[in-house]
Amino acid sequence: MHAAERERRIFEALRPTGFVSYRDLEVLLDASPATIRRDLTRLEESGQIVRIHGGAKLPEGDDASGPRLMGTSFDQNITQNLGAKQAIGKAAAALCQPGEGVMIDGGTTTLQMCPHLDGLGLQVLTNSLHIVNALLPQAGTRILLPSGAVFREQNIILAPAGEESMPRFHAPRLFMGAAAIGPQGAMQADPVLVAAERRLIDRAEEVILLVDSSKFRTQSGTIVCGLDEIDIVITDTGITPEMAKALQDAGVKLVVV
Amino acid sequence: MHAAERERRIFEALRPTGFVSYRDLEVLLDASPATIRRDLTRLEESGQIVRIHGGAKLPEGDDASGPRLMGTSFDQNITQNLGAKQAIGKAAAALCQPGEGVMIDGGTTTLQMCPHLDGLGLQVLTNSLHIVNALLPQAGTRILLPSGAVFREQNIILAPAGEESMPRFHAPRLFMGAAAIGPQGAMQADPVLVAAERRLIDRAEEVILLVDSSKFRTQSGTIVCGLDEIDIVITDTGITPEMAKALQDAGVKLVVV
DNA sequence: TCATATTTGATCGCTATTGATCGTTTCGAA
DNA sequence: TTCGAAACGATCAATAGCGATCAAATATGA
Numbered sequence A, B: 001m002h003a004a005e006r007e008r009r010i011f012e013a014l015r016p017t018g019f020v021s022y023r024d025l026e027v028l029l030d031a032s033p034a035t036i037r038r039d040l041t042r043l044e045e046s047g048q049i050v051r052i053h054g055g056a057k058l059p060e061g062d063d064a065s066g067p068r069l070m071g072t073s074f075d076q077n078i079t080q081n082l083g084a085k086q087a088i089g090k091a092a093a094a095l096c097q098p099g100e101g102v103m104i105d106g107g108t109t110t111l112q113m114c115p116h117l118d119g120l121g122l123q124v125l126t127n128s129l130h131i132v133n134a135l136l137p138q139a140g141t142r143i144l145l146p147s148g149a150v151f152r153e154q155n156i157i158l159a160p161a162g163e164e165s166m167p168r169f170h171a172p173r174l175f176m177g178a179a180a181i182g183p184q185g186a187m188q189a190d191p192v193l194v195a196a197e198r199r200l201i202d203r204a205e206e207v208i209l210l211v212d213s214s215k216f217r218t219q220s221g222t223i224v225c226g227l228d229e230i231d232i233v234i235t236d237t238g239i240t241p242e243m244a245k246a247l248q249d250a251g252v253k254l255v256v257v
Numbered sequence C: 001t002c003a004t005a006t007t008t009g010a011t012c013g014c015t016a017t018t019g020a021t022c023g024t025t026t027c028g029a030a
Numbered sequence D: 001t002t003c004g005a006a007a008c009g010a011t012c013a014a015t016a017g018c019g020a021t022c023a024a025a026t027a028t029g030a
Helices: A003-014 A022-029 A033-045 A073-078 A082-093 A110-116 A129-135 A191-201 A213-217 A241-249 B003-014 B022-029 B033-045 B074-078 B082-093 B129-135 B191-201 B213-217 B241-249
Strands: A019-021 A050-052 A055-057 A101-104 A123-126 A142-145 A148-151 A156-158 A171-176 A180-182 A185-188 A204-210 A222-225 A232-235 A253-256 B019-021 B050-052 B055-057 B101-104 B123-126 B142-145 B148-151 B156-158 B171-176 B180-182 B185-188 B204-210 B222-225 B232-235 B253-256
Touching: A003 A019, A003 A022, A003 A033, A003 A055, A019 A022, A022 A033, A022 A055, A033 A050, A033 A055, A082 A110, A082 A204, A082 A232, A110 A129, A110 A171, A123 A129, A129 A142, A156 A191, A171 A191, A180 A213, A185 A191, A191 A204, A191 A222, A213 A232, A241 A253, B003 B019, B003 B022, B003 B033, B003 B055, B019 B022, B022 B033, B022 B055, B033 B050, B033 B055, B082 B204, B082 B232, B123 B129, B129 B142, B156 B191, B171 B191, B180 B213, B185 B191, B191 B204, B191 B222, B213 B232, B241 B253
Parallel strands: A101 A123, A101 A171, A123 A142, A171 A204, A204 A232, A232 A253, B101 B123, B101 B171, B123 B142, B171 B204, B204 B232, B232 B253
Antiparallel strands: A019 A055, A050 A055, A142 B148, A148 A156, A148 B142, A180 A185, A185 A222, B019 B055, B050 B055, B148 B156, B180 B185, B185 B222
């Protein structure tokens, strides 16, 4: 293995949490301890990482450590396909008109919209506490919440069945995630999510689905809505031509980033 | 686990209430007692925390006492009179019956109830995102939120005027903070807080006010409610006999911790 | 092909970090 | 006020990580 390849792997390991232990690298690089140390020393001298006893971390400032709420599966999902999700989030944010009101469903992909919403002066209605935390530092973004009980597994706010939980609200756009998408439509693993999302869908003019391409290769539980209810799908280049055609045949506008 | 990760977790645990117990850290860090102590000692020497018997707290804000209107941030207030607030919070939590539903108003004193609510199986309705964060790790506590917009200065959820924002909810007890208390009643500095608290008061059987004794020496803006609407006041030993008598003459039960 | 330069691996002594075990101190409840 | 449990600090041994040096492997160029 070459030095360049090792460096690439080091950064790859570093990105999710901003830290790699020496032990991890020993397995990951399959190189001798001496070589690993030399790599780290070199990267530190060029200022790209900071070495600490037992490993290395990214320099302060550009670490991607976002809001960490709890040690749930959410934290694991958040780093999966992170690059694709970031690109999808950015594309989705570009669809927002300054000053308008939008709804954002909870999810690791929709979460990646938040950094790009700053300065747009939006009104965001969301049921996700993760998204609330991400938007809190943005002084110009107004955050609206529905009433209800906090559902810890997903960190979202769930209204009791049949209860009116949202202030009268209607939005031109709903940004939604999904556990899977196929010819039947968008799907979620947890049925309680379905009920929450149905309520959002009913209040939106336009439904925009944010899914990285791995979601096209998954089957998951309960159908949230058919393709006919989805207006736009934003995904990454991993989508197969067949899927793309199926979506377009169903009248869905497809955005590939 | 490495030192950097442990430090991160310590601050994460410290953020909600400004205090972590040694016991909590033992579970949270999964390290030996000696290592935890060393971490705390190191952080104290660098001035980032203050160690106290049984745990650690955030350093005090600059002005340790005296009247403060608005302007100082929540994070600074959190550490002021922390010891008194913790004791008051503990006493307040002892008033909760297992399994019942209660309302907790936002504030740095009411926040200190949260560590003592674990295991009671309460249903907590709150408008404060700080309290939500403090309660999230407690699996047995059900968290209910009203709908509305997030008001950043206090990190609470405000309903639009006249809007029905809470699920039908009625509670035996409301735990409330205040910026000041005097013969006229409880006062808040910010008028928008008054409106929010009035709404909570109307839904409670019993109103319990949590104020450290410095609040008796302060005058602040807008009256929230008269003494006749307050059932119990919990405060610390700094209260003067005259004030104590005035409260009891007004029919308020006084708890001094 | 051979000589040289670069990179990698191995070994050594040294230091830092951790965990265990004392005796002592502090806090809270009776 | 007294007593017991919990928290504390100090010390020591074990381990893991560190840097330096040298040998081996690989790449480079005449």
